[in-house]
Amino acid sequence: MLFHVAMEVRLPPDMPAAKADDLKARERDLAQALQRQGKWPHLWRVAGRYANISVFDVADADELHALLSSLPLFPYMDIRVTALARHPSAI
Ligand SMILES: O=C(O)CC1=CCC(=O)O1
Secondary structure, eight states, X not given: OEEEEEEEEOOOTTSOHHHHHXXXXXXXXXXXXXXXXXXXXXXXXXXXXXXXXXXXXXXXXXXXXXXXXXXXXGGXXXXXXXXXXXXXXXX
8 A cells, every 4th residue: 555655854953963863874774674675665855845755655554654653753753644546547
């Protein structure tokens, strides 16, 4: 099942740089593992914002929630999820 996921990252301005760097490094490692597994087939930067547009390919909303909530940056992200269904005109 495909989900469109929009993530906006909002790190507290007073977060120590070392903590932010650690969170970002762990986020990258997990994101790249999920990409290699085929569960995160699209990851795009939104130009001009600390945000991304992603597509996840997972079994269901429960798996998506488990993945998203395991992301190190999860506590600092505003996440909007849209479930995708096949368009009847898509070829
Ligand atoms: O930088 C972001 O948009 C947040 C993020 C998601 C996966 C990743 O590596 O960073």
